[in-house]
Amino acid sequence: MEFFAQQFINGLTLGSIYGLIAIGYTMVFGIIGMVNFAHGDVFMLSAFIALIFFLILTTWLGMTSVALVFLIVLVLAMVLTSLWGWAVERVAYRPLRGSFRLAPLISAIGVSIFLSNFVQVVQGARNKPVPPLVNDAFVLYRHEDYVVTLSYKQAIIMATTALLLAGFWYLVQKTSFGRAQRACEQDRRMAALLGINVDRTISLTFVLGAALAAVAGTLYLLYYGVVSFSDGFVPGVKAFTAAVLGGIGSLPGAVIGGLIIGLIETFWSAYFSIEYKDVAAFLILIVVLIFKPSGILGRPDVEKV
Amino acid sequence: MxxxxxxxxxxxxxxxxxxxxxxxxxxxxxxxxxxxxxxxxxxxGQGTGLxxxxxxxxxxxxxxxxxxxxxxxxxxxxxxxxHRAKADPSAPAAVSRASALIAPFTLGIALTLPALAALATGGLSESRYWIDLGILILTYVMLGWGLNIVVGLAGLLDLGYVAFYAVGAYSYALLSTVFGLSFWICLPLAGLFAAAFGVLLGFPVLRLRGDYLAIVTLAFGEIIRLVLINWVDFSGGAAGLSSIPRASFFGIPFTAGEGGFAATFGLDFNPMHRVVFLYYLILALALITNLVTLRMRRLPLGRAWEALREDEIACRSLGINTTMTKLTAFALGAMFAGFAGSFFAVRQGFVSPESFNFLESAIILAIVVLGGMGSQIGVAIAAIAMVGGPELLRNLGFLKAVFGEHFDPNEYRLLLFGLAMVAMMVFRPRGLIAEREPSVRLGAAR
Incomplete structure (x- = not known):
C-alpha cells in the first residue's frame, strides 16, 4: 500500500509534465488538424534554454534564492521558447496551408530532425547534468520502515502545473483570444468571415503551446536534473499518446490523458518491467488509435467529401 | 511576397x-x-558542474x-x-528531356562503378573506399525505392519503415547462425518475413487517416527496436548478433584456399572480389525493386495505388477495395526492406538494434520526399546526394581550412536533412528533380 501510494505520487508528477506537453499537441491539432511532430523537440530545446539560464543565474550572478531562480528561469524559458514556436510555425507550417494532406506532417518531421541536431551541434552530444535545486521532501505517511514522501520538487511540479493550467483555462475560456481560438477550432473559414484574424490566432496557438512546453521542459530539468539533445523524442511521443488518449482536440482531455499515461508508465515500471515501459506507452498509442481514435473526451472524426 | x-x-x-x-x-x-x-x-567542467x-x-x-x-x-x-513576363514556357520540356537522359547515364555509371573506381585509383584494392560508398548509397537507393511504393505511390506515410529492414536483417542473422541456412535461402525468407510483418501491422491500422497511420507505424517501429534491445535471449539485446556468415558466390565461398572463388575461376586471390560481388548484389536487388515498381504501375493494382494517393473517398466509391490495395502496397514495400535488411546483415556480418532507430526511418523518408515522392530517378539522385554528399564533403580539405580543424560535415548532415525536408515541402512539394505525375490521366483534365 505504501509502495502504491509512493508510485501514485511519482506517476502524477510525471503525468503533469506529459499533460503540459500534450496541450501543445492537442491545441495545434484542434485548430489546423496537423500532428506537430516537432513539439517534443521544442520541449527539449526549452529544457536546454532553462539549463543555460539556470547556470547563468547560479554560477555567474551567484543568486541563491531558490524561488527567485526558478521563477526567472521559468519566465525566460517560456518567452524564448515561445519565440521558437512562433518562428517554426511561420517558416515551416504557414506556407503549407492548402498544400497536400501529408505536407505539414513531413515538414514537422523535418523541423524535429533539425531542432534535435541543431541543439546537438551548438551544445554537444553529451548529457547535461545540473546540481539539484531542492532536495528536501515532505513526509506524508510513515509506516514502520516505509516512508511515503512528496519531495519539494514534486510539490513544485504539481503546484506549477496546476497554477499554469488554471491560468491557461482562464485564457481559453474567458478572454477574446480564447474565444477566437475556439471559433477557429470549430470552423476556420466562418471565423475568418466574422472578422477573426485566423493567421494571428494560429500563431498565438503555437506560441501558447510552446510556452507550456517550456514549463514542462523547465520542470523536467528540475525533476531529472539532466537533459540531452535526444530527450525530445520519447517524451514527445508519450505526450502525443496522452493527447490521443484524452481525445485529441480536447484540452481537459490532454491533461487527463497526461496523468493517465504518467500513472501507467510509473506503475508498469514499478510492477512489471522497467525495460518495457516505453513499449507500454507505444502500445497504448496503437490500441487507442485503432479502437477509439476519438479518445476519452474527443469528438468523433467525421470524414467529409 | x-x-x-x-x-x-x-x-x-x-x-x-x-x-x-x-x-x-x-x-x-x-x-x-x-x-x-x-x-x-x-x-x-572540473568535477560534476557545467x-x-x-x-x-x-x-x-x-x-x-x-x-x-x-x-x-x-x-x-x-x-x-x-521580369516575370519573359518567363520561358519551354523550360518544363527541357527538364523532362534532361531527366530522360539522367536515368541511362546514372545506370551506366552504377554498372561500371567498380571498374571506373579501380581505373581511377590505380587498382582494385585501392578502390575499396569508392566501392563501399557505392554499396552504402545503393542500399539507401533500394530502401528509398521500397518506401517509395508505400509513400510515393500509395500515399501512406510510413514512419516505421526501418522496422521491416530490421526484420529482414535479423531474419538472416538468426536463420544463418542458428539453422545454418545459406544466404540464398535466407534472402527470400527474409523478404517473406518482412512482408508478413507488413501485413500483420497493416491489417489493423490501415483504416486510420493519414497522420494517425504515420504515428502508429512510428510506434510500431519503436516497439520492434525496443523488443530487439530487451529480449536478450532471442536477439542478443543491445549488443546485437555478430559472426554472421558471409555471402558466397552462389555456393562458392570467397576464400583464399582450394575451392574458393579465386581458385575456381583461376584468379589471384583478392579480398576485393567479395566487395565487388556485394556491390553487384545490391545493385541487382535495387534494380529488381525498381523494375517491379515500374511494372506494378502499369497493373490495375498500381493504378489503384495512385488513385488511392490522390483521393481515397473517390476510390472507395468506385469500388476499389482500399484495404487490399493498401495492404499490398505495405507488404510489397516491407518485402523490399526485408531484402535490403538481409543484405545489410550479410555485408556487415553484425547487426544491432542501434542500426534501426527512428532516425534511419526519417533518413529514408527524407530521401523519398526529396526525390519527389513517386519519382524513381528522383529517389536515386536524392540518395546519392544525401548519403554520398556528406561523405564527399568530409574529404574536402579547404572546408577544414575555412571552418577550423575540427570541422566534420557529418555533424551537419542531419541538420541539413531536416532543413531540406522543410524547404522541399515549402518550395517544391512535388519534387526537386522530377514531377510526380499520375501514370494515367484522363483527356485534358485540369
Missing amino acids: AGTATMARTGAGGEAAAIVKDALLHALVTLGLSIPIVSYRTDA VLTSRWGEVAILCAAVFGLRLAQQLFLAGRSR
Whole structure:
C-alpha cells in the first residue's frame, strides 16, 4: 500500500509534465488538424534554454534564492521558447496551408530532425547534468520502515502545473483570444468571415503551446536534473499518446490523458518491467488509435467529401 | 511576397527601404532565437558542474548571414517579379528531356562503378573506399525505392519503415547462425518475413487517416527496436548478433584456399572480389525493386495505388477495395526492406538494434520526399546526394581550412536533412528533380 501510494505520487508528477506537453499537441491539432511532430523537440530545446539560464543565474550572478531562480528561469524559458514556436510555425507550417494532406506532417518531421541536431551541434552530444535545486521532501505517511514522501520538487511540479493550467483555462475560456481560438477550432473559414484574424490566432496557438512546453521542459530539468539533445523524442511521443488518449482536440482531455499515461508508465515500471515501459506507452498509442481514435473526451472524426 | 509586389509600384527607394527593414527584422528574430542556445555553450567542467562559454561572435555571424540571405532572396524576388513576363514556357520540356537522359547515364555509371573506381585509383584494392560508398548509397537507393511504393505511390506515410529492414536483417542473422541456412535461402525468407510483418501491422491500422497511420507505424517501429534491445535471449539485446556468415558466390565461398572463388575461376586471390560481388548484389536487388515498381504501375493494382494517393473517398466509391490495395502496397514495400535488411546483415556480418532507430526511418523518408515522392530517378539522385554528399564533403580539405580543424560535415548532415525536408515541402512539394505525375490521366483534365 505504501509502495502504491509512493508510485501514485511519482506517476502524477510525471503525468503533469506529459499533460503540459500534450496541450501543445492537442491545441495545434484542434485548430489546423496537423500532428506537430516537432513539439517534443521544442520541449527539449526549452529544457536546454532553462539549463543555460539556470547556470547563468547560479554560477555567474551567484543568486541563491531558490524561488527567485526558478521563477526567472521559468519566465525566460517560456518567452524564448515561445519565440521558437512562433518562428517554426511561420517558416515551416504557414506556407503549407492548402498544400497536400501529408505536407505539414513531413515538414514537422523535418523541423524535429533539425531542432534535435541543431541543439546537438551548438551544445554537444553529451548529457547535461545540473546540481539539484531542492532536495528536501515532505513526509506524508510513515509506516514502520516505509516512508511515503512528496519531495519539494514534486510539490513544485504539481503546484506549477496546476497554477499554469488554471491560468491557461482562464485564457481559453474567458478572454477574446480564447474565444477566437475556439471559433477557429470549430470552423476556420466562418471565423475568418466574422472578422477573426485566423493567421494571428494560429500563431498565438503555437506560441501558447510552446510556452507550456517550456514549463514542462523547465520542470523536467528540475525533476531529472539532466537533459540531452535526444530527450525530445520519447517524451514527445508519450505526450502525443496522452493527447490521443484524452481525445485529441480536447484540452481537459490532454491533461487527463497526461496523468493517465504518467500513472501507467510509473506503475508498469514499478510492477512489471522497467525495460518495457516505453513499449507500454507505444502500445497504448496503437490500441487507442485503432479502437477509439476519438479518445476519452474527443469528438468523433467525421470524414467529409 | 504580396508586399513586394505592391512595393514595386511605390518606387525603387521605398522598395529598397522595405527590403532592408524586412531583412533587419529577420536578423533580429535570429538574434532572439540564438539566445541563449547559441550564445552560451555548456561544457563539462572540473568535477560534476557545467561551465559556460560565451559565443556572441558566432551569434553575430549567424545574424549577419540571415540578414544577407534574406536581402539576397528579396532582391532576387523583386527582380524576378519585374521580369516575370519573359518567363520561358519551354523550360518544363527541357527538364523532362534532361531527366530522360539522367536515368541511362546514372545506370551506366552504377554498372561500371567498380571498374571506373579501380581505373581511377590505380587498382582494385585501392578502390575499396569508392566501392563501399557505392554499396552504402545503393542500399539507401533500394530502401528509398521500397518506401517509395508505400509513400510515393500509395500515399501512406510510413514512419516505421526501418522496422521491416530490421526484420529482414535479423531474419538472416538468426536463420544463418542458428539453422545454418545459406544466404540464398535466407534472402527470400527474409523478404517473406518482412512482408508478413507488413501485413500483420497493416491489417489493423490501415483504416486510420493519414497522420494517425504515420504515428502508429512510428510506434510500431519503436516497439520492434525496443523488443530487439530487451529480449536478450532471442536477439542478443543491445549488443546485437555478430559472426554472421558471409555471402558466397552462389555456393562458392570467397576464400583464399582450394575451392574458393579465386581458385575456381583461376584468379589471384583478392579480398576485393567479395566487395565487388556485394556491390553487384545490391545493385541487382535495387534494380529488381525498381523494375517491379515500374511494372506494378502499369497493373490495375498500381493504378489503384495512385488513385488511392490522390483521393481515397473517390476510390472507395468506385469500388476499389482500399484495404487490399493498401495492404499490398505495405507488404510489397516491407518485402523490399526485408531484402535490403538481409543484405545489410550479410555485408556487415553484425547487426544491432542501434542500426534501426527512428532516425534511419526519417533518413529514408527524407530521401523519398526529396526525390519527389513517386519519382524513381528522383529517389536515386536524392540518395546519392544525401548519403554520398556528406561523405564527399568530409574529404574536402579547404572546408577544414575555412571552418577550423575540427570541422566534420557529418555533424551537419542531419541538420541539413531536416532543413531540406522543410524547404522541399515549402518550395517544391512535388519534387526537386522530377514531377510526380499520375501514370494515367484522363483527356485534358485540369
